[in-house]
Amino acid sequence: MKEAIYDFDTMIAREQTDCVKYDLRQDTFGKEDVIPMWVADMDFETPDFITNAVAERAKHPIYGYTIMSDAYFDSVINWVKIRHSWDIKKEWISFTPGVVPGVNYAIHAFTEKGDGIIIQTPVYFPFGDSIKQNGRKVIENQLLLKNGRYTIDFEDLEKKTKQAKMILLSSPHNPVGRCWSLEELKALADICVRNNVIIVSDEIHNDLIIPGYQHIPTATLSDEIAEMTVTCIAPSKTFNIAGLATSSIIIQNAELREKFQKFSEQIHVSRGNLFGYVASVAAYQKGASWVDQLMRYVKNNFDYLASYLKSEIPQIEIIEMEATYLAWIDFRKTGLSDSELRRKLIFEAELGLSPGTIFGSGGQGFQRMNLAAPFKTIETACGGLKKAFG
Numbered sequence: 550m551k552e553a554i555y556d557f558d559t560m561i562a563r564e565q566t567d568c569v570k571y572d573l574r575q576d577t578f579g580k581e582d583v584i585p586m587w588v589a590d591m592d593f594e595t596p597d598f599i600t601n602a603v604a605e606r607a608k609h610p611i612y613g614y615t616i617m618s619d620a621y622f623d624s625v626i627n628w629v630k631i632r633h634s635w636d637i638k639k640e641w642i643s644f645t646p647g648v649v650p651g652v653n654y655a656i657h658a659f660t661e662k663g664d665g666i667i668i669q670t671p672v673y674f675p676f677g678d679s680i681k682q683n684g685r686k687v688i689e690n691q692l693l694l695k696n697g698r699y700t701i702d703f704e705d706l707e708k709k710t711k712q713a714k715m716i717l718l719s720s721p722h723n724p725v726g727r728c729w730s731l732e733e734l735k736a737l738a739d740i741c742v743r744n745n746v747i748i749v750s751d752e753i754h755n756d757l758i759i760p761g762y763q764h765i766p767t768a769t770l771s772d773e774i775a776e777m778t779v780t781c782i783a784p785s786k787t788f789n790i791a792g793l794a795t796s797s798i799i800i801q802n803a804e805l806r807e808k809f810q811k812f813s814e815q816i817h818v819s820r821g822n823l824f825g826y827v828a829s830v831a832a833y834q835k836g837a838s839w840v841d842q843l844m845r846y847v848k849n850n851f852d853y854l855a856s857y858l859k860s861e862i863p864q865i866e867i868i869e870m871e872a873t874y875l876a877w878i879d880f881r882k883t884g885l886s887d888s889e890l891r892r893k894l895i896f897e898a899e900l901g902l903s904p905g906t907i908f909g910s911g912g913q914g915f916q917r918m919n920l921a922a923p924f925k926t927i928e929t930a931c932g933g934l935k936k937a938f939g
């Protein structure tokens with residue numbers, strides 16, 4: 550059969566669809582018509598093999614309580630095996646209505662109030678929020694930035710693990726775009742195992758890998774590491790179905806799994822969204838070629854932006870994006886404060902970006918820009934940057 554060629558160029562109007570990214574612009578930026586390049590969902594249409602499956606199921610007139618079918622489990626098992634060379638078992642998989650809820654379940658199930666939990670800033674801000682809101686203590690292991698590349702401060706991590714029960718690992722990393730190498734993951738996991746620190750490996754961006762890089766699931770590093778690791782995955786980012794709130798948490802260790810599932814049953818969220826399941830099965834059964842095409846497109850957007858900045862506005866620098874569709878941009882050489890920078894971006898460049906400061910220590914002077922949009926949007930955004938900073 551001929552491979553389908555997918556369209557990522559068409560601009561799709563999303564205004565007034567109750568969509569966070571567009572319909573909350575006035576509230577978030579104080580300006581209704583900024584180009585929204587903040588929230589991490591995509592401006593590409595969800596592929597037809599997913600929308601068709603959802604539409605087909607919607608024709609049945611009852612949308613009652615739903616179980617996770619064998620097709621659901623099989624689709625997850627096959628996807629991670631084929632895409633990530635990871636063999637998992639059905640009983641290792643639990644449902645959560647999103648990865649952040651899964652992280653919160655893990656915090657509840659495996660730690661106590663007052664316990665220390667490590668995050669590697671600058672990092673996806675709900676990590677720190679979830680730790681604090683649950684009465685646990687944030688321990689920062691700030692990433693190092695050397696010659697334009699982020700790495701892990703292992704010496705500091707070794708020290709911090711002495712006071713911690715858990716680490717929330719973003720792999721690949723949002724917002725700095727690192728696709729951690731085998732050596733880095735192994736060094737991090739070995740430190741955690743040695744110090745009895747549970748690794749919650751948030752791998753929601755695992756499929757969004759720039760061609761030439763490879764994602765390695767933390768739990769594949771060794772059996773010992775797998776026994777300490779709780780992995781969070783979802784088709785939500787990959788296939789633009791975040792509104793369907795369906796994720797899988799994979800736990801090999803039977804004792805940890807039992808604690809996790811007990812917590813989820815206690816709060817009655819162990820089973821989820823009918824359409825989320827249908828979409829997830831379709832995505833994982835049929836989505837390989839779509840993702841490959843998506844990431845080639847995203848890479849082209851990144852390359853265009855990077856070379857535009859280099860030639861037109863060289864004081865704005867960009868960190869190489871190895872994974873995700875979120876570019877991490879360094880504005881420090883503009884000499885502006887974070888509030889001046891934000892004002893200029895919104896009112897002169899007319900762009901709605903995510904300020905680096907929300908990602909914690911190390912985020913000052915940076916902005917995160919969502920590149921999962923038609924090329925025309927990227928061109929317009931570059932024009933806005935030139936007008937404001939060129």
Ligand SMILES: Cc1ncc(COP(=O)(O)O)c(C=O)c1O
Pocket residue numbers: 589646647648649650673719723751753783785791796
């Ligand atoms: C690292 C990371 N984890 C989790 C999420 C969101 O997960 P969910 O919407 O499934 O709760 C995001 C979204 O941007 C993310 O970047």
